Amino acid sequence: MKLLIAVVRSIAFYLAFYLGSFLLALASIPASFMARRHMAGLGAAWARWHRWCTRYLIGVKIVIEGTVPSGKVIVAGKHESFFEAIDLPNLLDRPVPFAKSELLDIPLWGKVGEAYGMVRVERDQGAKALRAMLQQARKFGEEGRPLVIFPEGTRVAPGECPPLRSGFAGVYKLVGLPVIPMAVQSGHIYHRWIKRSGTIRVQFGPEIPPGLPRDGIEERVRVAINVLNAEPRS
Template identity: 60%
Template structure:
């Protein structure tokens, strides 16, 4: 709540200070992880810039909190219920977010796509967790059906990101180690649903020891 209040106060000055405060919060989290919890971070691959769809594996709150440090002004896709959280929803809306309203039909989908395209046109990367929720380390989860639809409608290349934060950063416990975030090769637009889902799932599971070489090869990874 303190961080939300600081973001609100910064917003009275302008968008720049408000966004800097959000990034500062993510930076503070990194420092706490490194120097208090003993959890470091190693980034592999090329971090994308501009209007792309960044698809990250989601194992813990670590990558969600770290997004404003990882990417330049990322635009997340929070669920509608998260936007109802007092303070947080207001801050996310003013920072820039595409609200996912799964139960509100075609009108909500059109609004979501229009919002996403608008942010991408500003050169801001769109950051999505295609599995839809946190997945335990080592588990291979299917992608949510909405991911392929978003990919098709926003018509942006995808940069997949493999993450192994769940080995060290659990919601109930933490242990020292180094979280790896591995940016994969950019995937072009216009692919069929089955192909984009297969390629993204293979890429975001690149650090998953239980994702077999056979599965990766079948996925084109």
Template identity: 55%
Template sequence: MPANPLDVARSLVFYAAFYLGTVGYVTGSFLASFVGEEPLRRVVRGWSQYHRFCARWLLGIRVRLEGTMPEDGVLVALKHESFFEAIDLPAQMQRPAPFPKAELTEIPGWGWALRRYGAVVVERGEGAKALRAMVSSARGLAAQGRPLAIFPEGTRVPTGAQPPLQSGFAGLYKLLALPVVPVAVDSGRLYHRRWKKPGTITLRVGQRIEPGLAREEVEARVHAAINALNR
């Protein structure tokens, strides 16, 4: 189906405003990282809120939150349909700790600021040593009361798709021994890669899942909860 000309125009204005503004925030995060963790976190949250502002007033996208996002050291498992939920995390929660791929930490300036902000860097295919380092980092951030935000499907999926969770999620759940808060997201309907559409993106917070469950049970419960908006 051909793109709606109005959606194309909105998206172009959004891209210009958001990415030009992002240059300033990236510069600010790099400078703030020399001052301390709290100034850096404020810049990151400001960037996320700026994205929310651009999405609302330039794209016509509203955000509806059903439930309450956690503000403690738990594992937050989110559905991943677009870049929206990744960028929106700091606007949704206080000081969330993401799980970025190692390649992102190699970006000059940005990578260093990301490590200073506090993230669990994922070294794929690096074996047991990398896994131990990741678990140690996650435990340290959770001990600070920071929610650990992870996409258990491993990558973005099309709207309506319900792939199985990546095997590493259950292992992380077992090793960290933390509660899991699943979050369903339906951003893929509107926040397309190219031309975005106006409407409402819903985030639905599921019931907290306590640690210690068998792999099959925790995977089934998380899978059902993060896909609650796709039924």
């Protein structure tokens, strides 16, 4: 019976979320001819719709622990599922994620993402692309918007603790902002075709100051974003 309920809830989630996503994508066409803020608002609306579908159709409770950061910081997060990637505008005040260029090249949604504010990451494209990325990051940081990066580079399974990608330490050094670690427990219920009800935990850790050596910042962030790994998952 529990499996049947999970299947029905998952189907309802997929139908509602992707239909809403399609309608918001269509809305981006007329919004692209209006002020930039109208298109940016669609990105935040998409995150709110996703949160509603997750909460009321799947039956997921979201628990936020620690002090939610704001302003000129880098939020370094664990990435177990697409939940935390989509939910960022609900967790933070106008966050600016580092996003793979492929995501920003998606028709319609790419324009929404650029209007909302994202740092384009061009992997393996050389020094010019790196300078452009850092210029974008500094610009958004000066606006007082928190930058968000997943330093492990990609989604990892619950319990895994891979080394951080080398690019994170470079961004930390060159942008010169403090870091707030963000531990996440989401993969056990969300990253599956048949999603489960339960609790997703997001825990913000203590601020890490700028200016640490590479080994120091990488070790502190690696430990902090994996702090929930050993705790029970509900």
